[in-house]
Amino acid sequence: MLLSNTEGIPGKNIVAFHGIVSGSTVRAKHVGRDFMASLKNIVGGELKGYTELLQESRDESINRMKAQATQMGANAVVNVRFSTSSVAAGASELYVYGTAVTVE
């Protein structure tokens, strides 16, 4: 499965469109990480736990999107966009969407 955030896959021609595909996950941070983060909040700096958590969730969203695209019979997803929103205190949604296409 090829992914790209441009209009096409560079160097390849699109032969068929399949429509929009998307994937999302809503994740909450767990207490341990939250506690460490609140300590880190005093001195500032990178919150490694959160970086990893968000990266994992984003990978999961991408996998869901890929699965949907495979179901449609596509072999690539173009124009991939990411969006993050905090739906509630302590939880954020990671959403990824794109257009499923078939390339040569």
Place this chain on the structure above:
Amino acid sequence: MEALIQLGVLLVLVSLGFFVGRIAEKRHYSSIIRREQEQLGRPTTAARTVMGDDRPVGRSELVMGSVVISVDYFKRLLAGLRNIFGGRVQAYETLVDRARREAMLRLLESCPEADQIINLRLETSSIFKGRQKQVGSVEVLAYGTAVYFQSPLQ
């Protein structure tokens, strides 16, 4: 007595934030600058197509880099005071600047072999809000398409 303890705790937090936070920020900045030097000259554009190169494209892939960074206690307090008078909030300017540059570097470091990175996009979101709706930490995600040209042998 209780008020005195509270004041003491606040003072400790503020001074901890001020000293440790300042050292951590300096260290982070020097690491960013050093790594930016290493990545200097790699063609990265926000344009949608490959620029200034006629070679055929071999393959491409989606690349990402992300980071979550939070401000220290002292800066948060400073920014809170700034809210009263308005104006530039320098405390947060360095926060988002650090986060963006770090995310960009992580993206570049994730694909050392790529010839060009096109359609670079940066997305910022505040993932954690502290008390009084103050910004606690921001997440920056940098993403783009890494392009690998065909080698002339093929």
